[in-house]
Amino acid sequence: MPTSEDEIIRLFRIRKTVMQMLKDRNYLVVDSDIDMTKEEFVEKYGHSMKREDLTICKAKKNDSSDQICVFFAPSTEKVGIARLRTYMNQMKSENVLRAILVVQDQMTTVAKTSLSENATKFNMEIFQDAELLVNVTEHFLVPVHQVLTDEEKKSLLERYTLRESQLPRIQVTDPIARYYGLKRGQVVKIIRSSDTAGRYVTFRYVV
Incomplete structure (x- = not known):
């Protein structure tokens, strides 16, 4: 099923803010990632794009071993412990210690507790869509x-x-x-x- 035009615009704006944010944090982000037009965005991810396909992984400019991944949680579910563990396992397998999780809805209480308990192993920041629609x-x-x-x-x-x-x-x-x-x-x-x-x-x- 094609993604609605409103959702495409929403994801396009969020991704652009995320890319600029990573660049401002001194991660390797090329200008074409930030300057991508909506048409180029659709061409890359398709008219039936899924949020989870937008995953971004970048390394620090001065330290390629210092990497961060940005995950986009599916809009059809509230992020629970199973979804959170999927991200943590991916980070562990790729030796990534930092991540940003973009969510459309709140996380479950159990997931929040698990995130807190694993804070020393995984540095995961949570941003809601609304916080990234505009670059503050x-x-x-x-x-x-x-x-x-x-x-x-x-x-x-x-x-x-x-x-x-x-x-x-x-x-x-x-x-x-x-x-x-x-x-x-x-x-x-x-x-x-x-x-x-x-x-x-x-x-x-x-x-």
């Missing part, structure tokens, strides 16, 4: 965010004789933090436009 970083009110490396964070704290707890904070659940996959303890540099100084730089500590 492209809003005109959202400034540029740059995630500091451990070395850059150390240098910043030493330069200003600060403890990380003295920096302004950003919640790990903040939409921008989720977009960049930030973890507690990281520091992000925020660059805003300024009418007087040209640009205004601040830092946020992820909590």
Whole structure:
């Protein structure tokens, strides 16, 4: 059965946001993945495309062993323990420790518990479709965010004789933090436009 036009547009927009998100996280994503037109998207996946066919796997630019997979859960089911184990088994067989799961509906309570229990083995982030229909970083009110490396964070704290707890904070659940996959303890540099100084730089500590 052909996929409806509305669903095709929905999946096209979600995939584009995911590709840009992976690129912004420093994964190897070519421009053609981001600039793909809807017509090219349909040509690649067909008019009867299934969500699970959209799986994406990419490696970090500076470390090919650091890979991430993006799974699209079927729209016909609520993600349960069986589906979650399928993804975890695939990650294990391919030696992938990071994943993003895009869901249309909520996960079952049992699946959420299992995800929490396996957090030390598998780093899996959950995004709902609605969170990816629009790229939050492209809003005109959202400034540029740059995630500091451990070395850059150390240098910043030493330069200003600060403890990380003295920096302004950003919640790990903040939409921008989720977009960049930030973890507690990281520091992000925020660059805003300024009418007087040209640009205004601040830092946020992820909590």
